[in-house]
Amino acid sequence: MIKTIKIACLLTGILTLCVDATAQQSNSVEHEQHKTQNDKHHDHSGHSMSQESGAASDHLHEHNEDHSAVDKTHEHAIDHSQHSDESTEHGDLHHHHHMDHDHIMDHEGTMIMGQNIDKLPSSCKSISEEKEITVRAGRKYAAKFPGTMFAFDQQEWRVKPCSKVTFHFINEDQVRHQFMMHGLPKYLYKYGMFHLEVTGPKTVSGTIIVPGSDDTFLVHCDISHHMEKGMKAQLVVGKGGENIPSIPGLTPYNINDIYEAENLPKVSDKAEQSAVVRQITTALTKSDTQNYLMILIGALVGLLSIPLIKKMMPSKKTEN
Amino acid sequence: MPNPILIVILIFYLAFTAVVAQASLLLPKTIKVDRAALTSEPPCDPKISPAWREAQVIDGVKIEASPGCNPDNPAWIAAAVKGTNNISMDTLMKTGLSPDTIIKTDDLDGDGDPDRIIIKLEVMELNGKSPDFPGILPTFDIAPGVQPGAWVFAPKTSGMSTENFESVRANPLLRLPAPVIRVEQGDIVQIILENTHYFPHSIHLHGVDHPFAHKEHGGNDGVPQTSEIELMPGERRIYEFQARQPGTMFYHCHVQTHTHLSMGLAGMIIVEENRPNNWLQTLNIGGGHVRHPSVAIREKFDQEYDLHYHAMDKELGDIIKKYNDPRLIARDMNQRYDITDSTEDYYTINGLSFPYSLRESLIIVKPDQKIKLRLLNSGGETIAIHTHGHHATITHYDGVEHNPVAQIMRDVFDIAPAQRLDLTLDTTNDGKHSYGEGDWLIHDHREKGITTNGMAEGGSMSSIVYTSYLGEDGLPKTSHFGIDLSNYFTQEFWQRRVPIWQDLDEVASLGSPAGQAINIDITTQNYLLNALYGLAAGLLIYFIFAKREYFKQCAMAAISRVRSDKGSKQS
Numbered sequence: 001m002i003k004t005i006k007i008a009c010l011l012t013g014i015l016t017l018c019v020d021a022t023a024q025q026s027n028s029v030e031h032e033q034h035k036t037q038n039d040k041h042h043d044h045s046g047h048s049m050s051q052e053s054g055a056a057s058d059h060l061h062e063h064n065e066d067h068s069a070v071d072k073t074h075e076h077a078i079d080h081s082q083h084s085d086e087s088t089e090h091g092d093l094h095h096h097h098h099m100d101h102d103h104i105m106d107h108e109g110t111m112i113m114g115q116n117i118d119k120l121p122s123s124c125k126s127i128s129e130e131k132e133i134t135v136r137a138g139r140k141y142a143a144k145f146p147g148t149m150f151a152f153d154q155q156e157w158r159v160k161p162c163s164k165v166t167f168h169f170i171n172e173d174q175v176r177h178q179f180m181m182h183g184l185p186k187y188l189y190k191y192g193m194f195h196l197e198v199t200g201p202k203t204v205s206g207t208i209i210v211p212g213s214d215d216t217f218l219v220h221c222d223i224s225h226h227m228e229k230g231m232k233a234q235l236v237v238g239k240g241g242e243n244i245p246s247i248p249g250l251t252p253y254n255i256n257d258i259y260e261a262e263n264l265p266k267v268s269d270k271a272e273q274s275a276v277v278r279q280i281t282t283a284l285t286k287s288d289t290q291n292y293l294m295i296l297i298g299a300l301v302g303l304l305s306i307p308l309i310k311k312m313m314p315s316k317k318t319e320n
Numbered sequence: 321m322p323n324p325i326l327i328v329i330l331i332f333y334l335a336f337t338a339v340v341a342q343a344s345l346l347l348p349k350t351i352k353v354d355r356a357a358l359t360s361e362p363p364c365d366p367k368i369s370p371a372w373r374e375a376q377v378i379d380g381v382k383i384e385a386s387p388g389c390n391p392d393n394p395a396w397i398a399a400a401v402k403g404t405n406n407i408s409m410d411t412l413m414k415t416g417l418s419p420d421t422i423i424k425t426d427d428l429d430g431d432g433d434p435d436r437i438i439i440k441l442e443v444m445e446l447n448g449k450s451p452d453f454p455g456i457l458p459t460f461d462i463a464p465g466v467q468p469g470a471w472v473f474a475p476k477t478s479g480m481s482t483e484n485f486e487s488v489r490a491n492p493l494l495r496l497p498a499p500v501i502r503v504e505q506g507d508i509v510q511i512i513l514e515n516t517h518y519f520p521h522s523i524h525l526h527g528v529d530h531p532f533a534h535k536e537h538g539g540n541d542g543v544p545q546t547s548e549i550e551l552m553p554g555e556r557r558i559y560e561f562q563a564r565q566p567g568t569m570f571y572h573c574h575v576q577t578h579t580h581l582s583m584g585l586a587g588m589i590i591v592e593e594n595r596p597n598n599w600l601q602t603l604n605i606g607g608g609h610v611r612h613p614s615v616a617i618r619e620k621f622d623q624e625y626d627l628h629y630h631a632m633d634k635e636l637g638d639i640i641k642k643y644n645d646p647r648l649i650a651r652d653m654n655q656r657y658d659i660t661d662s663t664e665d666y667y668t669i670n671g672l673s674f675p676y677s678l679r680e681s682l683i684i685v686k687p688d689q690k691i692k693l694r695l696l697n698s699g700g701e702t703i704a705i706h707t708h709g710h711h712a713t714i715t716h717y718d719g720v721e722h723n724p725v726a727q728i729m730r731d732v733f734d735i736a737p738a739q740r741l742d743l744t745l746d747t748t749n750d751g752k753h754s755y756g757e758g759d760w761l762i763h764d765h766r767e768k769g770i771t772t773n774g775m776a777e778g779g780s781m782s783s784i785v786y787t788s789y790l791g792e793d794g795l796p797k798t799s800h801f802g803i804d805l806s807n808y809f810t811q812e813f814w815q816r817r818v819p820i821w822q823d824l825d826e827v828a829s830l831g832s833p834a835g836q837a838i839n840i841d842i843t844t845q846n847y848l849l850n851a852l853y854g855l856a857a858g859l860l861i862y863f864i865f866a867k868r869e870y871f872k873q874c875a876m877a878a879i880s881r882v883r884s885d886k887g888s889k890q891s
Binding site for chain 2: 105106107108109111138139146147148149150173174175176180182191193195197199222223224225226228229245246253254255256257259262308311312
């Protein structure tokens with residue numbers, strides 16, 4: 001570090017001398033204005049994961065009267081008819097269901113959290129429309145997005161403000177997946193979350209009432225690296241808000257990997273008649289060789305331009 | 321005509337050289353790192369309740385006291401003993417486990433304990449790259465700020481992979497090592513692997529009596545070259561066995577084993593002797609103290625500990641911190657990583673390195689006790705575990721009992737990769753079994769085993785500590801010797817930025833010498849440098865501008881030369 005400073009000092013010093021000298025030579029003293037462009041624009045927009053929190057206060061007391069309603073949904077929510085008879089032998093089926101106001105879970109871990117079937121957001125006077133959305137999840141939906149491993153069948157759903165939306169979440173894999181939504185008003189949704197979770201192949205359904213203002217909500221699977229590897233989408237309410245980053249096929253990644261061409265075997269390699277030609281071409285495609293080649297070309301250009309420079313020098317002399 | 325800029329530069333340079341020259345008359349003074357400048361952590365994880373240390377009964381499950389700093393969540397133990405299908409919803413909610421993680425049913429032999437056991441494991445990534453922000457998640461520290469990229473078999477969880485939406489720290493169930501599995505001799509056991517990871521995986525039951533192929537579930541040995549194809553992401557596979565022999569065994573992923581094992585897909589599996597009413601702690605999450613030992617162990621021992629030694633290569637783990645695209649990770653791991661050129665960097669005991677090992681993997685003993693230690697080495701090299709103050713007896717190699725007459729006592733235990741040793745630690749103070757009470761180290765005596773990425777003292781070091789040497793907080797009492805471990809609980813220590821001997825005396829005679837220059841911090845240095853670069857660039861532009869006439873002339877001359885050349889050739 002210190003050395004760099006020293007060198008920089010010296011360089012600048014030398015340069016100043018040169019400038020001084022030339023300034024004395026030239027007759028006209030001219031002023032130059034430098035513009036330093038400091039507008040390195042850091043775009044933080046991508047990081048904001050819709051942290052809107054609706055009203056500031058949490059009205060947690062509101063849902064005491066809703067037991068009956070929740071119980072009813074509980075009956076509907078978990079569809080036992082779809083039990084896969086996969087070789088998982090359960091012996092006896094202890095159906096122990098967990099229930100508090102916003103957390104319903106069955107014996108297989110199928111879960112509905114933060115469901116809201118009747119509480120209107122403060123920004124809504126009435127429910128604008130009732131909508132049902134089927135969401136499929138699984139590895140096969142990642143096939144159309146190279147570089148991902150899990151995905152939802154769609155990456156964006158659009159609903160009207162104040163609409164009541166029922167999501168039918170169909171997990172087509174044999175592992176857990178989640179349909180987890182963030183950024184909902186916290187006075188209606190604990191932690192601002194609505195969360196469906198199910199081990200496939202199986203379906204779980206849950207309902208929410210979306211807020212009355214235009215906004216975009218993150219939807220993802222929070223199992224380690226499922227979102228990072230493609231299981232990410234957004235729910236657009238009305239005209240929507242800011243896009244969520246790194247949704248496959250929809251929005252760019254904030255941070256991209258670096259890709260380089262691989263020297264993979266090709267059928268055409270085999271087809272080539274001459275082994276010598278093949279050797280040369282492979283040698284040429286190697287990045288090292290390419291680098292050296294470029295240096296060589298540069299050197300040649302330099303050599304060729306020597307006469308030109310030579311011719312320039314005497315011309316200067318003659319003029320002087 | 322003197323240039324004012326030139327003068328400023330010259331003065332600056334002269335002042336600079338003068339300071340350097342003066343400094344060289346006296347050696348640079350010592351700079352002591354201020355404790356307040358360090359990112360310190362409390363020795364015990366404050367998120368873990370001290371109430372977890374106490375002996376307690378949950379849902380009828382007796383849980384032994386575990387006076388260490390950060391003992392296992394008692395709810396985990398209750399769920400592991402009764403099965404997640406048999407515990408109260410209240411307890412289940414305290415575990416974070418899925419309700420179908422451990423299913424225990426059917427007392428087939430009528431001896432009072434369940435004999436059909438289903439265990440569901442998922443594969444989880446720790447400290448992997450995110451495409452959304454410049455960081456990794458879910459984070460898991462093996463020592464303060466030390467976060468190797470890793471994969472683990474985790475008990476099937478419910479909900480998020482992180483503590484909560486605001487945190488990137490991993491859910492406590494997602495951790496190194498893979499959980500210790502305990503089943504009973506004769507149990508019909510299904511280990512169901514739900515591959516939640518983005519790579520193919522499998523489970524190989526090393527040492528456990530299992531059929532090569534199961535009549536219903538097919539290949540059962542976990543080897544993609546012999547018994548089955550790789551289990552792809554999103555798929556599930558059942559491994560079923562009914563072990564006839566007891567013993568300390570090993571399970572691990574057998575897909576691309578040379579990388580997947582080192583990445584952390586390895587755990588202990590123990591087959592316990594069949595006894596009546598033998599409700600086992602099916603999972604010992606995080607290893608360490610077994611707080612609900614089997615009937616057979618309680619017959620012969622006062623305590624039981626699972627000690628899983630592991631080693632990881634930083635360069636291998638860094639691959640998942642470098643790329644997000646699974647294809648690039650696969651390329652680097654499968655085609656570019658060369659294990660024959662690799663070195664291990666992280667040494668862990670039960671997933672953690674010193675000083676975190678003190679939080680979880682202390683062997684806390686009293687005099688005149690018999691303690692069962694089960695050791696597994698899942699690292700790539702033989703380790704040499706030394707017990708300070710004790711000679712322990714090797715009773716079993718690889719799960720098989722050694723001839724009792726020929727059993728030997730040692731104080732260094734060499735354990736080959738994948739090997740298991742069962743030891744009996746006797747704390748009778750006779751100068752042979754034990755030299756008396758104390759805070760006795762237990763560590764790998766290959767000296768690199770007590771380092772974390774080459775920084776000592778770290779690695780898989782822990783202690784056999786007598787309760788008389790155990791503090792209120794569950795850590796060994798060391799302060800009465802003037803020992804202060806707080807530097808180890810800082811991130812900067814592991815970044816190699818703390819001169820470790822600076823506090824050994826008042827004057828810090830072995831502290832860090834100041835740099836031989838003006839002592840300006842890096843940001844100021846950068847500012848100055850940038851200013852200088854800016855000045856240089858400005859002057860260069862000015863220089864070109866001032867001499868533009870000359871350049872123009874040169875160009876004109878060159879062009880006329882070329883033209884005249886052509887003319888002369890033509891003529």
